[in-house]
Amino acid sequence: MAHVTGSAVTERLSVGEIELEVLRRGSGRPVLLLHGLQTIDPRARFLDLLSRSAEIIAPSHPGFGRSPRPADFETVYDLVHLYLEVLEALPSEKVALMGLSFGGWLAAEVAVKCRHRIDKLVLVDAFGIKVSDRETPDILDVFNTSPQDVLRRSWHDAGLAPDPNAMSDDELVIRARNWDAACLYGWHPYMYNPQLKRWLRRITAPTLVLWGASDGIVKPSYGRAYSALIPGARFELIEGAGHHPEIEQADAFADVVGRFLDR
Amino acid sequence: MDAWWQCEVPYPFVSQDVLNATDSVRASLPNRYCDPKVAADLFEEVIDEFLLCDDLGMNVLAVEHHAGINSLLGANPLLVGILARQTRQVRILSLGTLISLRQDPVRVAEEYATADVISRGRLEIGFVKSGGSEMASNNANPVNNVERYWEAIDLIKKALSHQDGPFSWEGKHFTHRHVNIWPRPWQQPHPRMWSATGDPETAAEVGRRGMVHVLVLRGPEGTKRAYAAHRKARAEAGLPKVTTDNFAYAAFVYVGDTDEEGVRVGSKLLWFLHTSLKSAPQYSRFLPGNSPPQAAPQVYRTVSPAGAAPGAVLSAGQNAARLTSITAEQAMAQGILFVGNPDSVYKQVTEFYDKVGGFGHLSLVGRSGFMTHAESEKSIRLFSKEVLPRLREIKPVTVD
Numbered sequence: 001m002a003h004v005t006g007s008a009v010t011e012r013l014s015v016g017e018i019e020l021e022v023l024r025r026g027s028g029r030p031v032l033l034l035h036g037l038q039t040i041d042p043r044a045r046f047l048d049l050l051s052r053s054a055e056i057i058a059p060s061h062p063g064f065g066r067s068p069r070p071a072d073f074e075t076v077y078d079l080v081h082l083y084l085e086v087l088e089a090l091p092s093e094k095v096a097l098m099g100l101s102f103g104g105w106l107a108a109e110v111a112v113k114c115r116h117r118i119d120k121l122v123l124v125d126a127f128g129i130k131v132s133d134r135e136t137p138d139i140l141d142v143f144n145t146s147p148q149d150v151l152r153r154s155w156h157d158a159g160l161a162p163d164p165n166a167m168s169d170d171e172l173v174i175r176a177r178n179w180d181a182a183c184l185y186g187w188h189p190y191m192y193n194p195q196l197k198r199w200l201r202r203i204t205a206p207t208l209v210l211w212g213a214s215d216g217i218v219k220p221s222y223g224r225a226y227s228a229l230i231p232g233a234r235f236e237l238i239e240g241a242g243h244h245p246e247i248e249q250a251d252a253f254a255d256v257v258g259r260f261l262d263r
Numbered sequence: 264m265d266a267w268w269q270c271e272v273p274y275p276f277v278s279q280d281v282l283n284a285t286d287s288v289r290a291s292l293p294n295r296y297c298d299p300k301v302a303a304d305l306f307e308e309v310i311d312e313f314l315l316c317d318d319l320g321m322n323v324l325a326v327e328h329h330a331g332i333n334s335l336l337g338a339n340p341l342l343v344g345i346l347a348r349q350t351r352q353v354r355i356l357s358l359g360t361l362i363s364l365r366q367d368p369v370r371v372a373e374e375y376a377t378a379d380v381i382s383r384g385r386l387e388i389g390f391v392k393s394g395g396s397e398m399a400s401n402n403a404n405p406v407n408n409v410e411r412y413w414e415a416i417d418l419i420k421k422a423l424s425h426q427d428g429p430f431s432w433e434g435k436h437f438t439h440r441h442v443n444i445w446p447r448p449w450q451q452p453h454p455r456m457w458s459a460t461g462d463p464e465t466a467a468e469v470g471r472r473g474m475v476h477v478l479v480l481r482g483p484e485g486t487k488r489a490y491a492a493h494r495k496a497r498a499e500a501g502l503p504k505v506t507t508d509n510f511a512y513a514a515f516v517y518v519g520d521t522d523e524e525g526v527r528v529g530s531k532l533l534w535f536l537h538t539s540l541k542s543a544p545q546y547s548r549f550l551p552g553n554s555p556p557q558a559a560p561q562v563y564r565t566v567s568p569a570g571a572a573p574g575a576v577l578s579a580g581q582n583a584a585r586l587t588s589i590t591a592e593q594a595m596a597q598g599i600l601f602v603g604n605p606d607s608v609y610k611q612v613t614e615f616y617d618k619v620g621g622f623g624h625l626s627l628v629g630r631s632g633f634m635t636h637a638e639s640e641k642s643i644r645l646f647s648k649e650v651l652p653r654l655r656e657i658k659p660v661t662v663d
Contacts, residue, residue, distance in 0.1 A: 100508065105606075143405075144290075144399040144545055144546075146286060146544065146545055147544055147545060160421065164563035164565070167563070169559075171566070172559040172562075173556045175559060177556045179549070179551055180556065182551075187406070
């Protein structure tokens with residue numbers, strides 16, 4: 001069953017016991033897009049831009065958006081294995097994998113485990129590893145920090161942040177679902193897997209690590225360190241963007257990603 | 264009816280300028296504002312008050328809260344241990360170690376069994392779900408807090424009552440492969456267990472488990488509704504009816520010689536509501552799992568949310584918001600402040616008893632804010648001598 005939201009098509013994708021909500025857009029080379037702490041707004045401009053030459057497949061993780069979360073499905077281990085199954089369920093032999101923020105963590109984990117189905121990897125302001133010393137958190141604790149600080153550190157221009165007062169009831173309910181689910185999966189250790197750093201060397205797909213220059217949730221220096229752990233990875237900054245370069249600088253973002261995917 | 268004296272050991276001695284400037288008096292207020300010498304004096308006074316209760320035959324109750332001006336009792340088991348040794352006759356209720364914050368319930372069971380033995384069987388074990396700023400202070404995931412709560416209770420109960428050598432626990436949240444605590448508790452199979460909750464789902468589970476069900480500052484409607492959920496769940500599960508001994512209520516209580524003195528000094532207790540509840544939005548409104556996603560329009564929009572429907576059971580957060588600006592008159596009218604001379608306090612308690620369909624235990628939040636040691640001891644004496652004997656005449660009854 002599919003219904004149209006804006007110009008994007010929302011479908012369901014059955015993976016084992018789980019029915020995922022999936023946003024699909026465009027045609028061309030398949031790109032599996034894993035969202036961050038919030039699901040992807042179907043009206044987002046970067047979707048329009050990327051889908052001119054690619055088929056974007058963006059599922060909502062269980063518990064996020066309108067994807068149900070089975071009982072006891074509440075770890076990143078579950079999510080990683082779910083997306084390994086999703087990769088197997090997609091008709092194309094190879095897909096590009098792109099992860100934003102929390103979804104970047106998932107993408108890195110999947111890329112470590114599944115080398116034969118991924119031909120390109122894009123990590124955008126990704127979580128997932130521990131870089132600094134034990135008394136220096138790499139990733140802002142969004143759950144224990146004041147909402148104003150989180151807002152200020154998320155955006156280059158906080159005026160571009162979604163305004164809850166302008167959202168429908170449904171959108172706000174989804175926002176709250178996303179918030180609860182992110183907390184459930186990412187609370188401890190906070191938004192990283194202590195073991196992942198060691199295994200990033202297994203990634204064989206050409207990798208682009210893309211970072212908003214003004215990101216105050218995870219700083220560009222963390223992105224550079226992340227990139228350095230992935231063989232051959234290229235690191236690029238997007239100016240004028242915080243934690244969400246795909247929203248704040250949609251054109252520059254789509255341009256860099258498009259060129260990388262088409263190479 | 265039985266009575267339990269409670270003092271959370273609040274720390275009110277932080278300047279109002281600091282309190283006004285901070286977004287939260289819990290979890291994030293730097294502990295440089297807590298002078299350990301002042302804290303030592305406070306503990307000494309409060310423990311002396313507990314010992315006075317012991318002399319006068321009023322039970323005592325120890326709570327736990329973390330990292331804020333509202334309470335210095337982050338380490339509840341230490342106070343329980345002190346009370347187990349220092350008191351000689353009354354019962355001691357721990358309400359309680361915040362078990363969903365603790366990594367190892369078996370260790371909690373060891374602490375409780377030890378306190379039960381030291382007190383020669385005077386311990387009662389209460390459980391509180393915790394929430395809000397406690398999650399940040401203890402690194403505890405707020406989303407599956409209730410699951411951890413029940414699993415921890417199951418494991419503690421088994422650890423206390425199992426006498427046949429090591430057993431293994433491989434639960435969802437806790438694993439402990441070799442559980443065999445020494446000493447085992449004095450009371451068999453384990454000390455009586457209590458649970459504090461106002462929400463209907465948890466209340467139902469408390470009912471099915473036959474725990475003593477305590478409501479804290481909930482007023483008559485919320486309390487009656489929670490007790491009803493408890494009874495209904497038992498009936499639906501085919502379990503025998505319980506008596507009022509299964510129900511408890513905690514309120515601010517102050518007894519003076521006169522009504523004027525009772526109201527004047529007792530109003531100091533409202534400091535707890537006015538000043539110590541201030542909590543930043545990330546520990547309250549926006550705490551993951553704090554309210555169902557369906558409530559998001561009220562949570563996220565900055566326009567003031569519509570009030571809850573009359574008679575609805577409020578969430579703990581909503582309840583807190585309602586309480587921060589309350590006056591003494593309102594608090595008395597709402598059944599959360601019982602103050603006056605001994606006759607008046609007795610009357611207020613029994614009126615509340617009638618409104619909620621009866622309860623067997625009154626917990627007196629009897630010292631808070633800037634109330635002095637002398638004022639506190641005066642109320643303990645008056646309550647124990649003038650009010651408690653009359654309340655003891657109210658025997659447990661079965662209520663449908």
